[in-house]
Amino acid sequence: MAIVVLVTVPPADAQEFSDLEVGFKGFYKIGEWTPLRISLTSSESSAILEVDVVDPEGCITTIQGSRGVQSEGKLAFEALFKPGRIGAGITVRAKTADDKVIAKEVLTPQSNGGQVPEGSKQSVLFIATLGEPAGFEPYRGSGTERGFGGAKFIRFQSASELPSDPRSYESLNSLVIADDYKLSDDQSEALRHWVLNGGHLILAVGTDVKEFQASLFPSWEAIPFEVESRVQVPDTRLAGLESFIGESDKILASGRINVARVNAKSGRSMIRSREGGSSIPILARSSYGFGRITFFAMDLNRPPLSNWNSAPILCEKLINTFSRRIKERKLTSNRTRLTSSGITELGTQLHAAQEEFSEIQRMSSWTVMALIVAYLLIVGPLDYLIVHKVLKRPHWTWWTLPLVIASTGLLGVVAGGKANGDRMLLNQLDVIDIDQHTNTVRTFGWMTPYSPASNRHTLRVVSSPIENGEPATLNKKQPNVSWHGLAESAFGGMYRQGGFELARPTYRFDNSHAGFESFPLMVWSTKTIESDWAYHSEGLVKSNLSSRGYGQLRGSVTHHLPGTITDWVVAYGNQVYRPRSERFRSIRPNQPWLPASTGIQMRELRGYLTRTVATQIEDSSGTHGDVMVAQSAYDPLNRDLHEIIKMLTFHDAAGGTKYTGLRNSSLAKFDLSEILTLERAVLFGKLELDSPINQLELDGESVASTRQSTFVRILVPVETVDIKVRELPDSKKLVKPQNEQNDKAAEDAKGK
Incomplete structure (x- = not known):
């Protein structure tokens, strides 16, 4: 018996993909821009990578990556994609x-035995570390849901692993750098833009002061910290650090400890120590643009902190977001069992408001059900009564039934066309953020077109920078444009399981990421797209605010924007300033805003956001009794954009999920509550413009x-002004001369 073995020999020029890396060490978030690296074994001199992923609706989107250049028989590619x-x-x-496909591979998820790791929800925290900071090792592991509220920890071995594209950092919540501060120019600029746009950078510098001073960090424009030198403090001066973590765990150290002497130009010093007769900050935090920089003046990767049992608690305090996120997850899960709105995210509420068109007046579900019942009555009992009983022509049913069906269908077409409209509609929402200190401007846009017909379009978003005489310094000529997804598990949400769907159209991002090609718009339907853009523009705001107490403001603010700000509020600390009447509801360009004006009133911020009202109740005797405090419930079905954006801006200040019952994970970078505690005031309002800053173009x-x-x-x-307290004279010194004078007068009187 002969056995024939068939052996398949691959061709000599076989093209195979390898070395796949998705996200940060396999961690990425759904709905966030994600880096992808992959290699191709090929003899081609160069090639271009294309990546296909699905959007939240199941449509296939194509994104072009980098051009791979031949090196030792391989082509190395990089790309940024947005999983839906x-x-x-x-x-x-x-x-x-020449557009010839030389290799193609479908990478299946690991849950199905494939290569692609499963993405995380946007509510999961991503914490990256560079170096070996103590306190994170017990929780890093394989990224499983344990420790620090289920956060994912990503470890970079060296600075060369950090991305050089700002969008690659979009999934990160915080980055801890404990050593290896040598970043390239592109890496430093990408990291700086990430912080300016809402990232949280934690710098731990103790012994390696010279290495930090030689890095690119001190050259960042308007950086709030300046490392001056390295000093040594006695171990007895670390009591503030021990009390900061709230644990009775003493730091085991002897002798003097290396500490970086840092000049904190702004922000808040949370731990200070005495050295040489002066006070130096050990832990300080400041805002930088719309993000934060936390500076820790000790080594996290060396003794005594590297072997301190309470180092994980210290790291949790440095991150300063875990406890809030854990509480939000628990509170939201409890609240959603009691409500039936179908909304669990503030971003979903914003999306619902965007999809509301007053021009489209469709029938309610009850009206449709009533029409169905009426149709059944006409086709059945009414037709039988007229044809059989009144006309006594049963065979006419062969004519009346098709006539009723055709008439009903024609009526439905006419009514549907009238109710759904026959022209293109567009709801547009723009948010402009301005940081006066760094002159950073970032704009966000949500555009929701409503289409009267099914068509494919070349879609682009054209934005105009806001300037005041001097031209703005643009990071790129056009904004980044992408689809908008819901952080929900319901239909149309990003958290549904599934892949490509049948009969779904495909489209692609253009090469500049400023729009789409072959973008599908279906008949009588909507599709929301979003855009973001950041640039540098000077002279838009002038101010000289100062504070002598928490929430108390003095000085003025003047804006030079091309429009009037209406329905404004100014928040600082735990206080909010708002107009007393309609007369003061507008702030015109070049008009100073004065917090001490008679047309402005001040109130506690949380009470204002939650509409808390205190009522004093009189008892039976007519005297004042107890005070009853009533808080208005938050309405997740409210479609008022002013109220939604205001709650997004101060969500944590209002009480977070405990008050609204909604998470704020998909739009967490919009929350400026913590900025209010870092020597920053926030002016929020509606800007009246002659023309929008973003313009949607179709074809x-x-x-x-x-x-x-x-x-x-x-x-x-x-500017925080220290209040100098004058010491009163010693009462004994005041009383003693008076007593001596009285005694002398008494003796004189007695002698007389």
Whole structure:
């Protein structure tokens, strides 16, 4: 018996993908821009990578990556993609300059035995560390849900592993750098833009002061910390650090400890120590643009902290977001069992408001059900009564039934066309953020077109920078444009399991990420897209605010924006300033805003946001009794954009999920509550513009906005003025001379 063995020999020029890395060490979030690295074994001199992923609706989107150049028989590619569904696969494709596909592979998720790790929800915290900071080792592991509220920890071995594209950092919540401060120019600029746009950078510098001074960090424009030198403090001066963590765990150290002497130009010093007769900050935090920089003046990777049992608690305090996120998860899960709104995120409430068109007046569900019942009555009992009993022509049913069906269908087409409209509609929402200290401007736009017909379009968003005489310094010529997804598990949400769906159209991002090609808009439906842009523009705001107490402001703020700010509030600390009447509800350009004006009233911020009212109840005797405090419940079905954006801005200050019952994970970077505690005031209001800053174009033609709203949020630096307390004279020194004088007078009187 002969056995024939068939052996398949691959061709000599076989193209194979390898070395796949998705996100940060396999960690990434759904709905956030994610880096992808992959290699291709090929003899081609160069090729271009394309990546196919699904959006939240199941449509396939194509994104072009980098050009791979031949090196030792391999082509190395990089790309940024935005995953739209949990558990969906990725298709990678390499093409030559003449558009010839030389390799293609469908990468399936690991849950199905594939190569692609499953993405995380946006509520999961991503903490990255560079170096070996103590306190994170017990929780890093394999990224499982344990320690620090289920956060994912990502470890970079060296600075060379850090990305050089700012969007690659989008999934990160915090980055801890304990050593290896040598970043390239591109890495430093990308990291700086990430912090300016809401990232949290933690710098731990103790012994390696010279290495830090030689890095690019001190050259960052308007950086709030200046490392001057290295000093040594006695171990007895670390009691403030021990009390800061709230544990009775003494730091085991003997002798003097290396500490970086830092000049904190702004922000808040949370731990200080005495050295040489002066006080130096050990732990300080300051805002930087719309993000934060935390400076820790000791080594996290050396003794005595590297072997301190309470180092994990210290790291949790440094991150300063875990406890809030854990509470939000628990409170939201409890609240959603009691409500039936179908909304669990503030971002979903904003999306629902964007999809509301007053021009489209559709029938309610009850009306449709009533019409169905009426149709059944006409086709059945009424037809039988007229044809059989009145006309006594039963065979006429062969004519009356088709006539009723055709008439009903025609009536439905006419009514549907009238109710759904026959023209393109557009709801547009723009938010402009301005940080006066760093002159950083970032703009966000949500555009929701409503289409009267099914078509494919070339879609672009054209933005105009806000300037005041001097031209703005643009990071890129056009904004980043992408689809908008819901952080929900319901239909249309990003947290649904699944991949490609049948009969779903495909489209692609253009190469500049400023729009889409072959973008599908279905008949009588909407699709929300979002855009963001950051740039540098000077002279938009002038101010000289100061504070002598928590929440108390003095000075003035003047804006030079191309429009009037209406329905404004100014928040600082735990206080809010607002107009007393309609007369003072507007702040015109070049008009100073004065907190001490008679037209402005001040109130506690949380009480204002929650509409808390205190009522004094009189008892039976007519005297004042107890005070009853009533707080208005938050309405997740409210469609008022002003109220939604205001709650997004001060969500934590209002009580967070405990008050609203909603998470704020998808739009967490919009929350400026913590900025209020870092010597910054926030001016929030609606900006009245002649034309919107963002313009939607379909097939090269501008689409006029049916409803357009622009809101502005300005971060204003506040100088904290120390209150000098005058010491009263010693009472004994005042009383003693008076007593001596009285005694002498008594003796004289007695002698007389």
